[in-house]
Amino acid sequence: MLVARDTVVTIHYTLTNDAGEVLDSSADGEPLAYIHGGGNIIVGLEEALEGKTSGDHVVVAIPAEKAYGEHDDALVQQVPRRAFQSGDDVKAGMRFTAQTEHGPRQVVVTRIAGDMVTVDGNHPLAGQALNFDVQIAEVRAASAEELAHGHVHGAGGHDHG
Ligand SMILES: [Zn+2]
Structure with missing residues (x-):
């Protein structure tokens, strides 16, 4: 299945700034699962992952305006x-x-x-270009319940207990 609107995408990722510093990474924890196309992750990363599939390795440099915006x-x-x-x-x-x-x-x-x-009140990463190194672990259709809630259930997602 290809990454498209209303798919649940599970990724391992490393986020670095232009100085090469690691700002965030899933390497030591669970992968990130999100619903694609709903603005749950930054727009530049959604664009880069659109049409990709499980197993794909995506390296992308995202300008500030497609990440957390310019510093205001x-x-x-x-x-x-x-x-x-x-x-x-x-x-x-x-x-x-x-x-x-x-x-x-x-x-x-x-x-x-x-x-x-x-x-x-700016996001801590406002004004910064961000570099993502992403490994797509899984792509599946979101359930009706997940779409209604606006978040992923199960592994890497929300647990209602
Ligand atoms: Zn829920």
């Missing part, structure tokens, strides 16, 4: 320290879920100067 300066904001529940304990590197006009968003504290805290 509008997502970097200054917030008064008193806005944080943890107040005086706020430290650089802390992650919060902030309510924004675009809904809840993960932000990270990047800088603290006096009473002002700088938070960045």
Whole structure:
């Protein structure tokens, strides 16, 4: 079966940046299983895997705009320290879920100067080109239940217990 919309694709992968650093890998754990065509993985990787099949080895360089997007300066904001529940304990590197006009968003504290805290709502990999080395382990049709839930059940996927 070929990788196409509404197939469940199981992959082993290694993700590196342009400096050659390994950012993520399935080598030490379970392979990743996802439903193809639903935006569950970055668009550049979906495009690269489209039409491939089990056993295929895919190496692809993905520009930032087809990965986690360009870095958006509008997502970097200054917030008064008193806005944080943890107040005086706020430290650089802390992650919060902030309510924004675009809904809840993960932000990270990047800088603290006096009473002002700088938070960045960009994805940690925004602005980076990403290199994927992928081995396709399995391609199968998604079940009706998986399509209804929007995620994979069983090996490498969701376990409802
Ligand atoms: Zn489910």
